[in-house]
Amino acid sequence: MAIRLIPEPPSNPPPQPLTLAAALHLTVHERLVQRGWSQRQLGQQLGVSQSAVSYFLHGQRRSKALDFYQRLACAFGMRLSDLIYDAEVLQQKETL
Numbered sequence: 001m002a003i004r005l006i007p008e009p010p011s012n013p014p015p016q017p018l019t020l021a022a023a024l025h026l027t028v029h030e031r032l033v034q035r036g037w038s039q040r041q042l043g044q045q046l047g048v049s050q051s052a053v054s055y056f057l058h059g060q061r062r063s064k065a066l067d068f069y070q071r072l073a074c075a076f077g078m079r080l081s082d083l084i085y086d087a088e089v090l091q092q093k094e095t096l
Contacts, residue, residue: 020084022059023091024069027083029057031076045075 018026032042039057040050046068055061066080073080 018091018094020087020091023087023094024084025057025059027087027090028072032057035076042075046071 028042032039038050039053043050043053046053052061069083070080073083076083
């Protein structure tokens with residue numbers, strides 16, 4: 001009688017570290033929730049459509065224009081450096 005070896009199930013790959021861009025998207029989403037704003041309301045503040053905000057928040061569209069991030073920060077009454085700092089803190093928390 002032959003012994004049949006059962007293969008080990010594939011191990012789950014380690015989670016990927018949170019990128020700064022992803023952390024920034026999450027930070028913006030947190031600010032929306034804190035203020036009780038809809039994506040449409042943020043879009044109006046930024047001069048873009050609700051769908052553009054949705055694409056940004058879900059990482060489907062990344063703006064390379066520094067001006068866009070500056071407008072995001074201004075919409076929340078923050079300096080851009082503070083918005084980026086908050087995203088960096090979130091990024092560090094996720095990698096611990």
